[in-house]
């Protein structure tokens with residue numbers, strides 16, 4: 011969100027005029043780091059996270075815009091629940107464990123389902139490759155290739171790499187998202 015619109019939003023956000031929150035979804039397989047990201051976005055310490063069973067949400071402010079971020083469990087049975095929450099979604103963060111190469115084949119169908127969803131066509135999506143500090147983490151180029159991101163044209167999608175543990179790279183991804191909402 012840039013230019014005059016960004017300014018108007020900042021102004022309205024500053025004066026608390028944005029009553030209706032902007033909803034962003036945090037998706038990804040189990041263990042990808044979704045709850046860790048949500049806790050960090052909400053400036054709370056992650057500390058001893060349990061796998062997420064039921065969707066959780068947090069209210070947060072990024073660049074003066076009030077967001078509600080909804081985090082879904084990434085375990086197999088819960089993986090499709092997000093499709094019931096698409097109404098009014100302004101943006102999506104898809105977390106991927108960049109060090110868990112053997113699970114990219116599981117990530118790909120989730121990404122493809124997201125991309126194939128009609129409501130998602132104009133919605134900005136950040137694919138966030140996490141755990142890059144790990145020895146076996148793939149490069150950004152490799153992740154782009156593995157997920158087929160290079161072939162996607164004409165829609166707002168961005169690949170960012172980060173280490174939530176080291177607090178590296180996630181800020182850039184959130185800024186991109188905030189700028190494209």
Ligand SMILES: Nc1nc2c(ncn2[C@@H]2O[C@H](COP(=O)(O)OP(=O)(O)OP(=O)(O)O)[C@@H](O)[C@H]2O)c(=O)[nH]1
Pocket residue numbers: 038039040041042043044045046047059060061062063082083084085105140141142143144172173174175176
């Ligand atoms: N090495 C490393 N571990 C991380 C990083 N980010 C998160 N983790 C760890 O990965 C594990 C899973 O994190 P969660 O945030 O619970 O993952 P989740 O995606 O919410 O998982 P589910 O709730 O099961 O869907 C935890 O032990 C985190 O501490 C990172 O950048 N590097």
Ligand SMILES: [Mg+2]
Pocket residue numbers: 044045046060061062081082083084
């Ligand atoms: Mg979780």
